[in-house]
Amino acid sequence: MTQETINALVSPEGSLEILSSHEVNRLKDKSEGGLYRLFRQCALAVMNIGVDIDDCKDLMERHADFDIRLVPQPRGLKLELINAPIDAFVDGEMLRGIREHLFSVLRDIIYAHSVLGSYPGLSSDEPDTITNRVFHILRNARVMQAGRHPDIVVCWGGHSISREEYVYSKEVGHELGLRGLSICTGCGPGAMKGPMKGATIGHAKQRVKNGRYIGITEPGIIGAEPPNPIVNELVIMPDIEKRLEAFVRAGHGIIVFPGGVGTAEEILYLLGVLLHPENRDLPFPVVFTGRPENADYFEMIDRFIRNALGEEAAARYQIIIDDPVRVAQAMKHGMQEVQAFRRSTQDAYYFNWMLKIDPVFQAPFEPTHETMRELELHRNQPSHLIAANLRKAFSGIVAGNVKEQGVRQVQERGPFEISGDPELLEPLEELLTAFVQQNRMKLPGAAYKPSYRIVN
Helix, strand or coil, X not given: CCXXXXXXXXXXXXXXXXXXXXXXXXXXXXXXXXXXXXXXXXXXXXXXXXXXXXXXXXXXXXXXCCEEEXXXXXXXXXXXXXXXXXXXXXXXXXXXXXXXXXXXXXXXXXXXXXXXXXXXXXXXXXXXXXXXXXXXXXXXXXXXXXXXXXXXXXXXXXXXXXXXXXXXXXXXXXXXXXXXCEEEECCCCHHHCHHHHHHHHHHHHCCCXXXXXXXXXXXXXXXXXXXXXXXXXXXXCCCHHHHHHHHHHHCCEEEECCCCHHHHHHHHHHHHHHCCHHHCCCCCCEEEEECHHHHHHHHHHHHHHHHHHCHHHHCCCEEEECCHHHHHHHHHHHHHHHHHHHHHHCCXXXXXXXXXXXXXXXXXXXXXXXXHHCXXXXXXXXXXXXXXXXXXXXXXXXHHHXXXXXXXXXXXXXXXXXXXXXXXXXXXXXXXXXXXXXXXXXXXXCCCCCCEEECC
16 A cells, blocks of 8 residues: 655654764664664654554554664754655644654663663562663653642543544543643553543643643554654653553553453553552552443443452442543542552652552563463462453453564464463453454454454
8 A cells, every 4th residue: 555655854852862872873773682673663653643553563564665764963863754654744844743752752762772771770670670660761751740749640441442432531531631630541542542632621721731641652552552642741661561560650540441452451450450468558549431331341341350350359440431520520539549648658649659569560471372372361369360361361462453563473373372261261252252343452444353262
C-alpha cells in the first residue's frame, strides 16, 4: 500500500537538544545491540497520528522506506526524516505536539538504554533496583512534581471501543477535569484518549492552566497504540512490566473502562499487587465504569476475578455504571484519603514508595510458544501469584495480537497454547471469547484470527 510521505528536518521541541558522540553512535548502530531499530520504530509510531492501524508489524512494513538520521548542529542537533508520514505535518511543518513526542522518544531511549546503564547500582535485577530505575526514568521525564497534591487518575481501557463507549469515557474525563484532577493513560486512542479529551474541557471551564495529560507507553505497544495528540507528557518505559509499575507508582487512583486483553492484563497486575499482604491497608481507589450496556461486561470481569482471585480481590474495587459524576466524586474522595495516608506515613505524594510489588510482577516476561505453554495456571499458589501468571497469559495474547515480534511468532508457528487448571481456563476461555465477539481484540473492521489456543 502506498503511503503519502514527506522529507523534513526537525528541530528539538521540549527536551534533549544535545547528545554525546557515544549516544549518537548507539542511535546510529543497526546491529543487534544498537538502538537504531528501536528509535526508528518508536519515532515512526509517534508520527502515525490519526491512522487506524493497531498492528506494529503492519506499520513497519507499510513504512519500510522510512528512515531517521541525526544531524549534528553547532547549537545542538536536528533529526532528518526521510519518507515520514505526512499526517504528522501541516503545510510542511511538523505538528508541535508530534515534535514534542518525537524528542520525548529520543530522551527516554537514550536515558533508559545509555545513561542509566552507567549508573552504579542500577544495573541489577533486584526488586528495589527495578523500582529505582522506574523512578529515575519518570524523574528524568519530569513527571514527578514535588509539592503537588495527589491528583493523577490513571485511566485504563480498550483502544478498540464503540463510539458510545468513547463518549462515555470523555464524559468521565470531563467530570474529573472539573474537579481539577489530572489524567494518565496508556496514551493511545479509544478509552485512553477519551478521558484526556474530556478533561481538557473541564480544565478550561475551571481555568486550570497546568492540566496534565500523561501518556506512559513502551516500545512493544507504541506502534499499535500511537500517542494521541492531547498527551502533553509522554514517557517511553523500557518494557511492559516497568510501564505497569510506573502507572501504580506515579498514579493515585485508577479508573477502568471496557477493554480487551490489554485491559485485563492491567487489571490482573493491579489486583495482584494490591493483594500482597503488605498492601492491605494502603489506600488506592479503583473504579470500574461504563455505560448501561457495559453492565454485563463488568459482571463478567467481576465473576472472572472472584473465581480466580477470590473475594479479597473483589473488595479492592467498586463498579459504577452510567454515572460519570459519581465516578469523579469517588476519585476525588480517594485522592483525599491517599493524601492523608501519605502525609501520615511520610511517603512522597509524587511516587508511591510504600507500595510493595512482588518480584514476579517486575521481571520482564518474554512471550514465546514455550513460555506461554509453561505458565503455572493452577490454584495451588497464593492469589497474587495466580494473578501474576494470568497477567502473563494476557500479555502473551496482546503480543500475538499487535506486537511485531509476537505477531511474527504466531504467523510462523501458529497460536500460543495456554494450558492449566480447567477451573481457571474455562472462565478464561469464556472471557476471551466474549472479547472476540465484542470486537475488543482489534480495531473495528479488522478481521481477527486468534493468537492463542486453550488446550487441556
